[in-house]
Amino acid sequence: MRARLSRRLFLASGLALPSLVRAQSFDTDVVIIGAGAAGLGAAQACVARGKSYVMFEARERMGGRVFTDHSLGAAFDAGAYYIHWAERNPWADIARDLKIETMDDGALxxxxxxxxxxxxxxxxxxxxxxxxxxxxxxxxxxxxxxxxxxxxxxxxxxxxxxxxxxxxxxxxxxxxxxxxxxDYARLWSGDDLIVPQGYGTLVSRFGAAFQLHLSTPVHAIRWDGAGVEVTTSKGTVRGRAAIITVPVSVLAKGGIAFTPQLPMRTQEGLHGLGMGAxxxxxxxxxxxxxxxxxxxxxxxxxxxxxxxxxxxxxxxxxxxxxxxxxxxxxxxxxxxxxxxxxxxxxxxxxxxxxxxxxxxxxxxxxGWVNDPWSLGCYSHALPGQADARAKLAEPVAERLWFAGEATAAVDGDFGPAMTAGGAFLAGASAARAIKF
Ligand SMILES: Cc1cc2nc3c(=O)[nH]c(=O)nc-3n(C[C@H](O)[C@H](O)[C@H](O)COP(=O)(O)OP(=O)(O)OC[C@H]3O[C@@H](n4cnc5c(N)ncnc54)[C@H](O)[C@@H]3O)c2cc1C
The missing domain is CATH 3.90.660.10 (Polyamine Oxidase; Chain A, domain 2)
Incomplete structure (x- = not known):
């Protein structure tokens, strides 16, 4: 048995994760998988609740499908560009708090x-x-x-x-x-803002406040004991609950192995959704x-x-x-x-x-559809599967929460789905809903 690192050391190292035997205690309250808009929303809500979290991100950067590309001199948003329905989009408030300029798309x-x-x-x-x-x-x-x-x-x-x-x-x-x-008809509409420095710049400035483990893909989740046991490329961590923000195409393709298998309703939810290109x-x-x-x-x-x-x-x-x-x-x-x-x-x-x-x-x-960590641009319900988002949004055993753009809803209304604002709301509401 290898010695177990203290959580403080483990969080501070950011490099090697402890190799855990099945310990009785938890290493953290919440394991957040994915550091896109949803993961960051979840992390902020954990902090606000005074709960500990460990966040794993497969890529070498945060932000997921909100990314500002600077490789061509001028910045351009390779994924999300508009802060949609800005009147109620949390990213509009975050931009204001961080003093990052936004502009009304209609005025451009x-x-x-x-x-x-x-x-x-x-x-x-x-x-x-x-x-x-x-x-x-x-x-x-x-x-x-x-x-x-x-x-x-x-x-x-x-x-x-x-x-x-x-x-x-x-x-x-x-x-x-x-x-x-x-599914399309129920999407919210409203004012659209753009971020001249890039939406991705906004998200990564916000995300800089949070601890996370980059380049650490999650491979497997056990949820048959108390809490969850999450295995990454660098080790295993036990938490009371997991918030899984991984895009639905990645999950549907078996990107994370669940033991035991996910319940039928969750699987139906996953397979009732697709992702465009x-x-x-x-x-x-x-x-x-x-x-x-x-x-x-x-x-x-x-x-x-x-x-x-x-x-x-x-x-x-x-x-x-x-x-x-x-x-x-x-x-x-x-x-x-x-x-x-x-x-x-x-x-x-x-x-x-x-x-x-x-x-x-x-x-x-x-080409997000070929990117192994997204396998598509954003989710849509297949014809006849408009209830798929609701199925996937149901927590599993009060321990697994599928939260991301695909399950974004307010009071059962899936109007914010597909968007970075919706993803943030989904992550945050999952973190608030976990019963400890
Ligand atoms: C071309 C394009 C244009 C868009 N335009 C807009 C727009 O104008 N406005 C808007 O609001 N939205 C837009 N979107 C959609 C928006 O980008 C997404 O809805 C939102 O960013 C999704 O956030 P998320 O946190 O749910 O998922 P993601 O951002 O995908 O975050 C999930 C994270 O999980 C990580 N991950 C995947 N697998 C694993 C694993 N096994 N272990 C650990 N981590 C893993 C991923 O790397 C990723 O960082 C656009 C998207 C695209 C592609």
């Missing part, structure tokens, strides 16, 4: 929105867009929206289909056949702007309306940020990072001319 300067089909410029003006009707169908009286796919929900009016496909792929990152209309790629340019002003968007579609949106010079930077989702994203990402960048530069050269190649400097790819 807008560039042109240029439309292309297969690389050829087309006039969007004069084309009827059906967004008013789509928005009525998906947003009005969410309780009445049926738990069927996006496509079935508009099956009576084929004119709505192109707009619905675009919305599904570019807002949820997924094909419309795989999305529950009801919304992806972002930053492309750095040398300063040549092709005569286009900051915040110009080029929306280039090809077969079946799937496409890539290029946002040019956001915040007056020398970057182009490409955004794409659905199966097209999976296809583009299958080429590997260098292939993805080359394909996007080719695509942009088709829109703006061959000078693009000479002005291009380098790219940075964020």
């Amino acid at each position: 300067p807008r560039g042109a929105w240029l439309r292309f089909e297969d690389g050829a410029r087309i006039e969007a003006a004069g084309r009827r867009n059906y967004f008013g009707e789509i928005s009525r169908r998906f947003d009005d009286e969410p309780a009445r929206v049926p738990d069927i796919s996006f496509t079935e929900h508009v099956a009576d009016n084929p004119d709505l289909l192109p707009g619905v496909r675009g919305m599904a792929r570019m807002s949820l990152g997924e094909e419309p056949e795989r999305l529950s209309a009801k 919304l992806s972002k790629v930053g492309l750095q340019f040398s300063g040549h702007r092709f005569g286009l002003s900051a915040n110009t968007n080029l929306w280039d579609t090809s077969r079946d309306g799937a496409g890539v949106n290029f946002e040019l010079w956001p915040g007056d930077s020398n970057l182009v940020v490409a955004l794409f989702g659905g199966d097209l994203a999976r296809e583009i990402l299958s080429q590997g990072d260098a292939g993805v960048v080359a394909a996007l530069v080719d695509r942009l050269a088709r829109l703006l001319g061959e000078d693009v190649r000479g002005a291009f400097v380098k790219g940075s790819v964020h």
Whole structure:
């Protein structure tokens, strides 16, 4: 038997975890798995309750799917960008407390929105867009929206289909056949803020106050004794309860082994949810702007309306940020990072001319669906599975709490799901609900 380190030493070391035999006592009150928005919300709530916690994060950084990429000179948010429904989003308050500037998205300067089909410029003006009707169908009286796919929900009016496909792929990152209309309809809306220094910068500034173990993936959780026994790449820790904020695709793929197996309702919850493939790629340019002003968007579609949106010079930077989702994203990402960048530069050269190649400097790819610690952008309920979030949110034996964007709810309303604000609320409310 190896000597057991004291908790203080273990927390301070941040390197090696103690190898524990089945001790009767607990090492900590709460084991938090994942240091994204939800994990940090949970940690703050533990501190507020005077409960101890140990937080494990698989990556070498905190923030999870909120990450500001600085590798291309100017910062850009590779994951979350908007502080949605800012009136009630905890990150808006945190930004205020930390004196980090936010700006109302509606007040930002807008560039042109240029439309292309297969690389050829087309006039969007004069084309009827059906967004008013789509928005009525998906947003009005969410309780009445049926738990069927996006496509079935508009099956009576084929004119709505192109707009619905675009919305599904570019807002949820997924094909419309795989999305529950009801799940989408209940999402909250409100004012959106942006963080000029980056949403990821905000989250990591906030997270700097919390102890955590980076580069420490959790492999297994036993929950058959009193409390939980959590095994990581560096050792095992016993806690009274675990808050698991790991993305649902990672859990559904067996990223953490549970002993005993999770109850059927939890498994149904997990398998009733999917994750889309919304992806972002930053492309750095040398300063040549092709005569286009900051915040110009080029929306280039090809077969079946799937496409890539290029946002040019956001915040007056020398970057182009490409955004794409659905199966097209999976296809583009299958080429590997260098292939993805080359394909996007080719695509942009088709829109703006061959000078693009000479002005291009380098790219940075964020294909979250291929990232082993997220395996997708954010969760959605599959058609017919609108109750999946509620199933997953039920605590297991008062010991395991699945808390993250996928289970984000306030008073049973899953309106905050999918977002960084919702994730924070989910982590915090799990930490507050644990009975000690
Ligand atoms: C392209 C894109 C755009 C987005 N846009 C927005 C937006 O504008 N606004 C918005 O609010 N939201 C947006 N989102 C969604 C938002 O980023 C997420 O909903 C939110 O960040 C999820 O937080 P979380 O804590 O639940 O999960 P995560 O941030 O994924 O945190 C979970 C953590 O668990 C870690 N982990 C995984 N497996 C293990 C393991 N075995 N052991 C230990 N740790 C593990 C992960 O590394 C991760 O850090 C976007 C996401 C993407 C990808």
